[in-house]
Amino acid sequence: MKAGDLIRLKNMHSSWGEFGLVTDITSTKAGTGLIVMITKASYSCTIPWSKRNMYVKEVISESR
Numbered sequence: 001m002k003a004g005d006l007i008r009l010k011n012m013h014s015s016w017g018e019f020g021l022v023t024d025i026t027s028t029k030a031g032t033g034l035i036v037m038i039t040k041a042s043y044s045c046t047i048p049w050s051k052r053n054m055y056v057k058e059v060i061s062e063s064r
Helices: 049-055
Strands: 006-009 019-027 033-038 045-048 056-061
Touching: 033 049, 045 049, 049 056
Parallel strands: none
Antiparallel strands: 006 019, 006 056, 019 033, 033 045
């Protein structure tokens, strides 16, 4: 997964919608990270990298 990928979400509040467009993936020195994306709810939604398998159902289209 990387910036530009379109992803299908799962286990999210319905206000987020079914899809998200990844705009950035951040990481810290502590090893934690965030997936930053645009969704129906906001242009800057985040989910923890460590919980990506809980909230990302699939990558629909990968950027090049």
